[in-house]
Amino acid sequence: MAYWQTTGLQLECYPSVPEHVARPWDAADDYLAEQLDLDAPTLLINDRYGSLACAFHNHISWTDSACAAEARRQNLERNARPAGSVVHQLTAPLPEGIIQVVIKIPKNFEQLKDWLGQCHALLPDTTRYYLAGMAKHIPVNWLQTLEANSSHYQQFRIVRKARLISLKQPAFDAQPELGYRYQQLQLQSLPGVFSRKKLDIGSQVLLPHLSQIRSGLVCDLGCGNGLLGLSIKQQAPQTRVILTDDSYAAVLSARNNASSNQLEVDVRHGDALAAINERPDWIVCNPPYHDGHKELTNTAVTMFRQSAQQLASGGKMMIVANRHLPYSAPLKRLFRSVNVLHQDSRFIIYLCAKPN
Known part of the structure; x- marks a missing residue:
């Protein structure tokens, strides 16, 4: 203190x-x-x-x-x-x-x-x-x-x-929503939402790997404008998808995007998994590593810890992260297995499994 x-x-x-x-x-x-x-x-x-x-x-x-x-x-x-x-x-x-x-x-x-x-x-x-x-x-x-x-x-x-x-008397108007298109999805975002104007490079690396999620309860943790969760729901309609974010502007953006793209998902506002009582079979996450102007990993590690506790038996977590971030050690402490699905000069994708 x-x-x-x-x-x-x-x-x-x-x-x-x-x-x-x-x-x-x-x-x-x-x-x-x-x-x-x-x-x-x-x-x-x-x-x-x-x-x-x-x-x-x-x-x-x-x-x-x-x-x-x-x-x-x-x-x-x-x-x-x-x-x-x-x-x-x-x-x-x-x-x-x-x-x-x-x-x-x-x-x-x-x-x-x-x-x-x-x-x-x-x-x-x-x-x-x-x-x-x-x-x-x-x-x-x-x-x-x-x-x-x-x-x-x-x-x-x-x-x-x-x-x-x-x-x-600051003479500014409320700022408009901005967005982009990804395949069949049209995505708009309110001011302050992560990657508001264009597709985030980390998410772009992760998206092809989401095709292995075909069923079960899926949580898009730190959903932003909803790109990952809505992509999963679109390619696997039989899944039940919950999206959650710490940012209320992100939650409003994801809800609007779900409605405009006619995809039935559940979007909730909460700190990490605080708004989720269910036990997901899958959690997907592109975690933040900045808090204001500081580069910090504490929020991401909180997300990992809560995910390891919340996942259903045998559940899996898929994470994309900048390669320089020290996530390997905490993930290996929290999960039964941690495998690398992909890595390049900038990003790494982890697939973490919870014990049965």
């Missing part, structure tokens, strides 16, 4: 990572906690570990991530703070009286513009927006675009390599 000196809070990352690798707050969170009114009615966006939810006393949290919502819950409980409210989608009406929106800047600028567009459509023009992040992750052209599209724009000085920006 780490002590955040600025606020006097005790915080932990979820899933757990060593403190020297990542902390539940950064210098941008420090900047926000030092500069803003922590008692003002606030909408928090992209608060990955709930550190800001613990620091701001009158807030509502908007988070796309089920994992982030769980991190928030645990840290609020750890610090004996009121639970407050958390939403995965902005809808009107929002609670009355919100006067400021606090956003931790994401990796994806389209996602940031989408958040600003949705907020501006729902909140009064007097609302103040505060955007914070590490300066090295905020390109100059982002700053120029934000300034050109806001009635008020202020850059605070960089402190401990963190940047703080203040806006009013």
Whole structure:
């Protein structure tokens, strides 16, 4: 457990990572906690570990991530703070009286513009927006675009390599869905969904191997826009397919894609396998290895561990991963057998089996 000196809070990352690798707050969170009114009615966006939810006393949290919502819950409980409210989608009406929106800047600028567009459509023009992040992750052209599209724009000085920006009336629209076609599937995705505009190379390597899945209950774990699960259902209609993702935008995208492609599948929102009570015969996964700007394997290892526990007796898990990632050792600890179906200069496909 780490002590955040600025606020006097005790915080932990979820899933757990060593403190020297990542902390539940950064210098941008420090900047926000030092500069803003922590008692003002606030909408928090992209608060990955709930550190800001613990620091701001009158807030509502908007988070796309089920994992982030769980991190928030645990840290609020750890610090004996009121639970407050958390939403995965902005809808009107929002609670009355919100006067400021606090956003931790994401990796994806389209996602940031989408958040600003949705907020501006729902909140009064007097609302103040505060955007914070590490300066090295905020390109100059982002700053120029934000300034050109806001009635008020202020850059605070960089402190401990963190940047703080203040806006009013950001004139962005909610961003449209984008997509691509794969064989007979037409796939669209909301902002922030992985590989939104084109087929991911790792998935492209995995797709031909999915043909060996012909029956049973299949789970597409970390489904994104639904490509893997929908491909399985299309080529093997007799399968029952459940898709699940940590991202609510991904879940909405996968549901829309299932409907538009007329494929009957079940799509659920949850952290790893938290939304799955069934015992799948197959789990397919293209796991994430970034958490924000950091390359971390903790989320993927959590997925592997839960899959080894959840699979039916004799069940199998098929995984595609970047070759440099150290997944072989944890997989061999968790599964009876781990075979390599394919490897090239960039990717490796594992087929893992659970004991009968």
